[in-house]
Amino acid sequence: MNAHNKPNTPILDSYWMPFTANRQFKAAPRLLTSAEGMHYTSIDGRRILDGTAGLWCVNAGHGRRQIAAAVERQLSTMDYAPSFQMGHPIAFDFAERLAEIAPGGPDARLDRIFFTGSGSESVDTALKIALAYQRSIGQGTRTRLIGRERGYHGVGFGGISVGGIVNNRRVFPQLQGSDHLRHTHDLAKNAFVRGQPEHGAELADDLERLVALHGAETIAACIVEPVAGSTGVLIPPKGYLERLRTICDRHGILLIFDEVITGFGRLGATFATDYFGVTPDIVTTAKGLTNGAIPMGAVFASRKVHDALMHGPEGQIELFHGYTYSGHPAACAAGIATLDIYRDEGLMTRAAELQEDWHEAMHSLKGLPSVVDIRTIGLIAGIELSPRDGAPGARAYDVFVDCFEKGLMIRVTGDIIAFSPPLIVERQQIAEIVSILGDALKRVK
Numbered sequence: 001m002n003a004h005n006k007p008n009t010p011i012l013d014s015y016w017m018p019f020t021a022n023r024q025f026k027a028a029p030r031l032l033t034s035a036e037g038m039h040y041t042s043i044d045g046r047r048i049l050d051g052t053a054g055l056w057c058v059n060a061g062h063g064r065r066q067i068a069a070a071v072e073r074q075l076s077t078m079d080y081a082p083s084f085q086m087g088h089p090i091a092f093d094f095a096e097r098l099a100e101i102a103p104g105g106p107d108a109r110l111d112r113i114f115f116t117g118s119g120s121e122s123v124d125t126a127l128k129i130a131l132a133y134q135r136s137i138g139q140g141t142r143t144r145l146i147g148r149e150r151g152y153h154g155v156g157f158g159g160i161s162v163g164g165i166v167n168n169r170r171v172f173p174q175l176q177g178s179d180h181l182r183h184t185h186d187l188a189k190n191a192f193v194r195g196q197p198e199h200g201a202e203l204a205d206d207l208e209r210l211v212a213l214h215g216a217e218t219i220a221a222c223i224v225e226p227v228a229g230s231t232g233v234l235i236p237p238k239g240y241l242e243r244l245r246t247i248c249d250r251h252g253i254l255l256i257f258d259e260v261i262t263g264f265g266r267l268g269a270t271f272a273t274d275y276f277g278v279t280p281d282i283v284t285t286a287k288g289l290t291n292g293a294i295p296m297g298a299v300f301a302s303r304k305v306h307d308a309l310m311h312g313p314e315g316q317i318e319l320f321h322g323y324t325y326s327g328h329p330a331a332c333a334a335g336i337a338t339l340d341i342y343r344d345e346g347l348m349t350r351a352a353e354l355q356e357d358w359h360e361a362m363h364s365l366k367g368l369p370s371v372v373d374i375r376t377i378g379l380i381a382g383i384e385l386s387p388r389d390g391a392p393g394a395r396a397y398d399v400f401v402d403c404f405e406k407g408l409m410i411r412v413t414g415d416i417i418a419f420s421p422p423l424i425v426e427r428q429q430i431a432e433i434v435s436i437l438g439d440a441l442k443r444v445k
């Protein structure tokens with residue numbers, strides 16, 4: 001029997017859950033057992049509308065047979081093959097397919113692709129590529145990596161070092177020399193904005209200050225999320241990303257966009273790089289790469305960066321880095337099937353079609369109790385609540401539980417609610433999201 005003496009509930013003791021209050025969860029578990037289209041089904045048989053594409057990854061919706069069939073076919077043909085000094089066609093095929101849609105289009109030449117197993121691995125890979133690049137062009141003193149406050153770049157030591165979330169860093173040592181730009185969130189100037197806020201481009205000048213403080217010759221790269229997701233949807237002010245690009249160019253600093261959540265259609269263009277028209281040197285991806293079906297990440301490196309490392313004797317390994325599961329055949333099969341679906345169903349631009357209705361629906365929640373900001377871009381929304389006195393995060397958590405009980409999955413960080421539904425969402429489901437959340441906001445004090 002399980003801890004709750006309820007039929008079907010598994011024994012919960014052994015699984016140490018990630019980013020979860022384990023004891024609280026196990027006392028009142030929320031368990032999902034199946035998923036189809038826009039919905040999960042909970043263990044007690046309730047349909048839950050997916051307002052978050054799982055964790056920002058199931059962009060084409062759940063239960064896609066085409067992906068399952070491709071993975072099944074690949075697993076029964078060749079389950080696994082190593083990628084060190086050895087290869088298999090499907091990894092090359094997938095890389096070519098990705099190169100065709102690479103961030104920034106053909107002119108950006110961000111079409112050299114390194115496979116990883118997750119977003120965190122993509123970030124650490126990108127940081128290492130940046131360091132290796134600087135060394136290879138004779139800039140070996142450039143070892144410093146710059147991130148941003150409130151950035152989330154996964155949980156590897158590289159990612160938490162450039163990340164800017166105190167709880168992810170508090171008890172872990174970080175890479176020496178990493179430093180941070182200020183975040184761009186400014187409620188006093190930018191509340192209730194649709195799309196990019198007007199104020200804050202000058203915050204990019206923080207990079208100039210760090211150059212002045214540390215010396216450009218110590219800085220290898222600067223990494224930012226074009227739209228920060230995990231810390232509650234922080235949308236870049238107009239002109240901000242352009243300014244970062246200019247400063248990076250001026251000082252020989254590589255610019256890395258972490259597109260783990262913005263990649264694959266979230267903003268209405270294939271990548272945020274395309275949406276904002278600012279081209280970085282390296283782009284990290286994961287999540288939507290395989291529709292979340294099989295864990296996988298991919299790093300897009302520019303030719304400039306890649307080619308700089310293709311020197312030395314031909315028999316020499318150019319980058320001492322890689323994972324057992326880099327280019328895993330089943331993940332590549334899932335990825336190719338996913339790209340087919342995105343193309344055939346026009347999903348890379350669907351967020352653009354829905355954007356106006358999305359803005360409208362989400363901003364209709366303005367005026368409800370505790371709502372201090374609503375911000376929207378592409379098919380993303382952040383709804384910020386005022387915290388309860390002395391209990392930050394508690395109000396949004398209660399809203400999360402209330403919504404789950406009423407059949408809607410939302411995501412909360414601190415007192416911010418984030419939405420990122422699958423890109424197949426219908427207008428009537430957007431209305432349903434607003435209705436369930438609106439009721440929850442009225443109920444939860």
Ligand SMILES: Cc1ncc(COP(=O)(O)O)c(C=O)c1O
Nearest residue numbers: 118119120152153154258260261
């Ligand atoms: C911007 C960004 N980078 C990196 C990651 C880490 O990805 P993963 O959880 O697959 O390691 C995430 C995950 O949410 C993310 O949002």
